[in-house]
Amino acid sequence: MIRQPETTIFSYLQYSFESLYIAPMLFNLSQLFMKRNWIRVIDANYLSVLAGFYLKMKLNKIICQISLLMPCLILSGCSDVWNNPYPDSDSGKNILYNAFAERPKHLDPVQSYSSNEILFTAQIYQPPLQYHFLKRPLTLIPQTASKMPVVSYQDDNGVQLPPNSAGAHVAYSVYEITIRSGIFYQPHPAFAQDKHQHLLYHALTRQDIQTVQKISDFEHTGTRELIADDFIYQIKRLAHPRLHSPIFGLMADYIIGLREYAETLRDQDKTQPQNSFLDLRKFPLAGVERIDDYTYRIRIKGKYPQFIYWLTMAFFAPVPWEADHFFSQPGMAEKNFTLDWYPVGTGPYMLTENNPNQIMVLERNPNFKGEYYPDEGMPEDMENGLLRDAGKALPFIDKIIFSREKESIPYWNKFLQGYYDASSIGSDSFDQAVQITGQGEAAITEEMEAQGIRLGTEVAPSTYYMGFNMLDPVVGGRTPEEKAAARKLRQAISIAVNYEEFLTIFANGRGIAAQGPIPPGIEGYHEGEAGINPISYEWHNGEVRRKSIKQAQALLAEAGYPGGISRRTGKPLVLYYDVTARSADDRSIMDWMRMQFQKLNIQLVVRSTDYNRFQDKIRKGNAQIFEWGWNADYPDPENFLFLLYGPQRKVDNSGENAANYDNAEYNRLFEQMKNMEHGPERIQIIDRMVAILREDAPWLWGYHPKIFALYHAWYQNVKPNRMAYNTIKYYRINPELRDQKRHEWNTPVVWPIGIGIVLLIIILFPARAAYRRKEQHRILKNR
Structure with a gap:
């Protein structure tokens, strides 16, 4: 006698999929639920997961369990938030949620000089001076x-x-x-002392450190006055x-x-x-x-x-010698116990968790005191509510959680759900967030305004550029003849790469094409005809106009590459473009850049690496063409012009001249200009320096960005300042309002799931009966 196979839900589902077309029904049902927003914050594949659940149990058990579970799902789903990425224990706490894209390489203040690093170091370390939070133009005031x-x-x-x-x-x-008296360092084992006031952890061996996994594993901490x-x-x-x-x-x-x-x-x-x-x-x-x-x-x-x-x-x-000595002990560096990984400062916050691939956490320094919210600002600050906390002790926020977000879409969605307190605006989400008024001004959309989201805008004192490595034989040249030809090549490319088009396509017009290294608002920047770059642009009927591709092609031929073919070798010209690792979102930008070079029949090969590897290549001079940018450290043209000063070359000198540009006349003028007070004579020298740079074209001047940012209603005391980075201490969060809004925006509507389950059960009953008839017929036939 042949044993009757065990009748399982898998059999019913298999038969149903084959005979009753459940698969397309489930797909269409899930699409309808998602389109109607009946199932919010639930994965679109929920019904597929549910089907997998069915596969594990007998149909009779499932029917029973579903009948009991469905009311619970519906009732509990009406009040719970299912998609919260943070622990429930953090609800209602005074925490700021932020994001970062690139992992910081240096947190040691002697080495750190990147914008993704200063986001952390500026909250931890305290130089002598700082910028006034509210006053404009920027005003220096004491800090320590x-x-x-x-x-x-x-x-x-x-x-x-x-x-x-x-x-x-x-x-x-x-x-x-x-400096002020009474300033103390954050608690740290480097300061820990025994009862005889001897430092506890300054004579450690490798064996002592072997059992320590993180700084907080040291039992004792201490502090001392600055x-x-x-x-x-x-x-x-x-x-x-x-x-x-x-x-x-x-x-x-x-x-x-x-x-x-x-x-x-x-x-x-x-x-x-x-x-x-x-x-x-x-x-x-x-x-x-x-x-x-x-x-x-x-x-x-x-x-x-x-x-x-x-x-x-x-x-x-300030950096205390105790911290330097503590981290210099044998075995420390092997565990990333360094100032690059665990900074030690007197600032309002201290780094308590450093997992740069996932999360970084700053918490209030319990020893911080003596700073207060400013009690004066600009006339509009009172109207904008920026002086409500005047005179109150800083900081207001207890903890800042930075989560790494490599992709823009998850970052944007979490912001809309209330899980990030502020957000930049990507090109894909620009139209959703911003509308342009009849006067050409940017304003928040009605949808965003209904959520209480505010828009902040500012012109950034920044320049994003494409640099040429002047040590490269092709784009930089070695002999005088090669250098002259390479200059023509760079000038041709400067005309061909259309940054006006780039800003329109990829940045929603948020920026202006640069005419040189100096951004608007900085001495030496000129508006109108006086400010155009005559190498790449011409003034026509009262407007600036980019020169034609024919003019670029003529320069390319003078450089020795007529039609993009090397006159010397007869081979096509191939150039290499180094960029930091790109997501799928940026692939179209790279395709666009290749098209710009293709206008001159130049083949552009994109070489993508992570930011740390990219920095290493630039420092060693192994890049040919690269993209980079500069955010001003201080409001003076010297801060941009020194980026092309010869003695500041990256190669050999470890300076900030990433292009390794070195022009004797420019260097002489820079040395004369840098020590001068502001005035007409200094501007004349700056104009001459910029003219030299335009002629030599060590950079494609790129663009100066306009910064757009969004802030939720519970994020308060926000006034953008692209020159100051230590501003988190002034911000305030209303966690009660945030929790309320998160609940409103993320509570799932689950009753459609119940309907779907009922429909599925109704469909499975005839499938079950049909399948059993088929199996009985097969058994009788085999006897």
């Missing part, structure tokens, strides 16, 4: 300093000069900085032989003795065991002087008015 630095000038003999002395007569400038020596120690670290500060070359030209100090440390480092602690306290630096516990002086060469802006940056923030 008790007052603005006192600046005095001296001649070659050290004799003090009048405050208004001309730069030509000034041999030295002396900045005297006094003193002037900590600022001096950090300035000395600019010359540390094992570190690569991007501003060392520039600062060595100014701070007395810094270049010689680097040589001293380099010689000393050779005599020490590898990776051992190099105690900078033992080696004096001529240009920095300690006056007392709260006062120090920095002595620089000549008159450099822009130096005071550098005192707002983390390069000049």
